[in-house]
Amino acid sequence: MLKKIDRGALFLAKQQELFRCPNCHQKMSQKEKSLVCVNGHRFDLAKKGTLYFLDHQIKTEYDKEMFAPRGRMIRSGMYQPVIEKIADLMQTGNLLDVGCGEGSFLQQINQLKTNSVNIGFDIAKEGIYLASNQPFDAFWCVADLTNLPFADQSFDTILNIFSPSQYREFKRVMKPDGCVVKVVPQSGYLQELRATYHPDGEAYSNEAVIQRFTEELEIDHRERITYTFEIPEENRLDLLEMSPLEWQVSPEVKAGLAENPLKKITVDVEILKGH
Structure with missing residues (x-):
């Protein structure tokens, strides 16, 4: 070994x-x-x-305490319909996962569609350290979205799942016949969690993010996927810890939800494919 x-x-x-x-x-x-x-x-x-491509240390709020529950939620099947659609839309070959976190999305996608090369990167090294334990063939690195350490025209598919975009760099590293597949949370995403954590919060919209995608790339496919997921009992506390939603929440609210966790959660996302 x-x-x-x-x-x-x-x-x-x-x-x-x-x-x-x-x-x-x-x-x-x-x-x-x-x-x-x-x-x-x-x-x-x-x-x-793993490789560290930054010339300085970056402190992010994304840490192991958040990445580990996120990975367990992904593996619980919460995103299965989304993962199946991504696998359907993407082109096999060289795959780059932008903001890959602890690598579970890339691992699950590869169970449906195998690629000759899988590279995942994130700015949070804690996520990349966890990703290095994923049980499939991939390479992981810490890198900056605005200055990718990859050669021009190298990737058939760029995955951009719940993470920021840098279209100038995407276009540079994408092959001439390659594509970007982006997943954007829609208004109903995690609405049960949001209602509990931030009951007075504003309506949630990512229209500006979607608009930007349509301005930067030619759209090949656009689809909204919405469903309710029944959370397995052993994952109900993971849900509370996997999202930045919990960062500004009082200990009392967290404790109340931990005692009486959510049993169902809404997944509501827009999937875009462009070139």
Whole structure:
């Protein structure tokens, strides 16, 4: 059984042409357990077989306490209809998952449609460390959405699930016949949780996000998927911890919901495919 760092080195040896230096935008090549560019910028594999492409530490509010429950909720089947639609829309080949978190979406998608190359990146290193434990063949890295460490025209599909977009970079790294598949929460998404956590909150809308997508890319498919998911008993507390919704919630509200957790939750998303 190969160590993670050795698996990472093998991946880099095979796929070094997919990367470019985030510092000077030059080609990179694999040297032992590192990627090095022609100007000498060097990025070393961590023990977990992951690469850190940032030149500074980033502190995010997304931590292990949030990523782990999120992964369990994804694996519980909560997003199965969404995952099936993504698998249906995407093009197989080289797949990039933008803001991949702990990797469960990418892992579930690959159970339905296998890709020759799977790369997931996130700005939160806690998510990437967890992703390195996923039981399938993928490469994980910490990178900046606005300065992707990937070569031009490298990916057949770019996945953008519940995460920010940077269309200039998406267009640069997408193959000429590639696509972007984006999942955007709609007005009913997690409405039961939102009603409990923020009862006086404003109506929820992502119309501006959808509008931006339609301005930046040619639309190939647009579909809204809405359903109610019955939460397995063992996952009901995970639901409370998987979302940024809980960040500003009082301990009293959290405690009340933990004692009497939600049994059902609404999933309401827009899925967009563009090129």
